[in-house]
Amino acid sequence: MFLLLSILLSTVQTAPMTPEEIKEALKERKAITYEVQTRFSWKKNDFGGALVAFASTPYSRLTWLSQSARERFEQLTESDVAEVLEDPSLCVSSPVSEKRVQSVVLIPHDIKDATPETVIKSKQTSTSIIGMYNKLGGQWKEASFTACFPDGWKNKELDVIVVYQGGKPLRAPLPSKLR
Numbered sequence: 001m002f003l004l005l006s007i008l009l010s011t012v013q014t015a016p017m018t019p020e021e022i023k024e025a026l027k028e029r030k031a032i033t034y035e036v037q038t039r040f041s042w043k044k045n046d047f048g049g050a051l052v053a054f055a056s057t058p059y060s061r062l063t064w065l066s067q068s069a070r071e072r073f074e075q076l077t078e079s080d081v082a083e084v085l086e087d088p089s090l091c092v093s094s095p096v097s098e099k100r101v102q103s104v105v106l107i108p109h110d111i112k113d114a115t116p117e118t119v120i121k122s123k124q125t126s127t128s129i130i131g132m133y134n135k136l137g138g139q140w141k142e143a144s145f146t147a148c149f150p151d152g153w154k155n156k157e158l159d160v161i162v163v164y165q166g167g168k169p170l171r172a173p174l175p176s177k178l179r
Helices: 002-011 019-027 058-071 078-086
Strands: 034-037 051-056 090-093 101-108 124-133 139-149 158-164 170-173
Touching: 019 058, 019 078, 034 170, 051 058, 051 158, 051 170, 058 078, 090 101, 101 139
Parallel strands: none
Antiparallel strands: 034 051, 051 090, 090 139, 101 158, 124 139, 158 170
16 A cells, blocks of 8 residues: 555656546556447448557556556556656557558547548557468468557547558547546
8 A cells, every 4th residue: 555655646746647546547457448449330230330449548558557467466666657657648559450551640520521730640650560370371460550649638529540551541439438
């Protein structure tokens, strides 16, 4: 309990979250994953919506850190928590796919047409490439594209647009209750 209290007090000045939110995230029993999905569609038989991307916030990253430490029977250190809280950004990652992602951008929900002037571009991007193999000797590469948006995303209704090379852009709303 003393460690938790010292972590809360030391991160109050720089944290993108309140001490109560930090405490709540560290106590979560399950790590939080935000899935960005299209809405219901009769045309494509997507009754639950198609998966477009995954989103992470400082709160969700803190729940992942906490769960990971519990699974390894380790104690979280002040520096572990401070490192997660250093980054206040919203990160959006495409699912792992053979298709190459050109870009991931955010756009206000009420704007219908995406143009260079209406989208919010990320300040930081990265690509994770994974070599895939099967028992028949097949080999291929799949990748996930991540874009991080530094600030201004809280309390806004935003959509994610993922543009695949040679394909139609996918657009879906961010979950409404991002923490």
